[in-house]
Amino acid sequence: MSILMHVCTLVVKILTLPLLVADLLGLGRFYKRVFPALMYRFSFSYNSKMNEKKRELFRELPRFSPRGGPLRLLEVGCGSGANFQHYPNGCRVTCTDPNPHFKSYLQKSMDTNDHLVYENFVVAPGEDLRVVEDNSVDVVVCTLVLCSVKNTPKVIQEAKRVLRPGGAFFFLEHVEADPSTWIYFLQHVFQPFMYYFLDGCDPTRATWKHLEAAGFSDLQLRHFQAPISALVRPHIVGFAVK
Incomplete structure (x- = not known):
């Protein structure tokens, strides 16, 4: 299967060459305006x-x-605020996302979830959270984000830096399948398409390995199969304690 996978992946990469050229020419900026609407739906x-x-x-x-105080929560790659409904009453939320065009959709979620206190929305990549002080939040949340960041270990270390001692990093991410499965084969073959059409999404990441290597004091992590598209x-789901 390995030889077939590499051949098919090469074919797909050739087919996506026009998308690579368009990205290099800066045409991808228009898609970044459209992407938030797609993700909101x-x-x-x-x-x-x-x-x-x-x-x-x-x-x-x-x-x-x-x-004696409210939960201080930082959501990295907040997107349109799809997690807000699950946060406890009075939670003080700071949101970050590298795409500023999410802001209007984020506001809709803020208006709907008025049981929360919204502190700030910061346009920043997960690899560079310098606007957030060391040891300043109780919880960092990251869902469906680590598949598309440029440097997964750096994002995890930034999350660890801003957490207070005893705070936790919560995650829910899609990851690479078992190498013996056809899903693994398809993930690698269609990865170039997903990268360009899903704003940098890479379905072939073994994200759990980076979490295991991050040096948290406790890691609660489970693998499961979500009831969604095979790719x-x-x-993985769980939380890691600083």
Whole structure:
């Protein structure tokens, strides 16, 4: 299967050469304006299928609230705010995303979820959160983001830096499938298409390895198969304590 996979991947890369040229010429900037609208609509479908998983994950958030104060939460790659409904009452939320065009869709989620206190929206990549102080938040949340960042270990280390001691990094991500499966084959073959049409998404990342190597004091991580498209069906979910 390995030889066939490499041949098919090469064919797909050749087919996507026009997309590479368009990206190099800066034409991808227009797509960044369109992408938030697509993701806003996708979030409704994804949330309906993953609602129970998200509820189960974010049920753990209150345990990291400081005694006598509200939970201070930073969401990296917040997109349109699809997670807000799961955050506890009074939670103080700071949002970051590298794409400024998410802001209007983010505002819709803010208006709907008025049980939260919104501190700030910062246009910044997950690899560079210098606007957030060291040891300043209780929880960092990252869902469906680590598939498209440029440097996964750097994002995780930035999250660890801004967490207070005893704070937690919450994650829900699609990842690379088992190498013995056809999903793994398809992920590698169609990765170039996904990269250009899903704003840098890479379905072939073994993200759990970076989390295991990040040096957290405790890592609660589970693999599962999400009830969605085969290419992004393999998921990991959990939290890591600083």
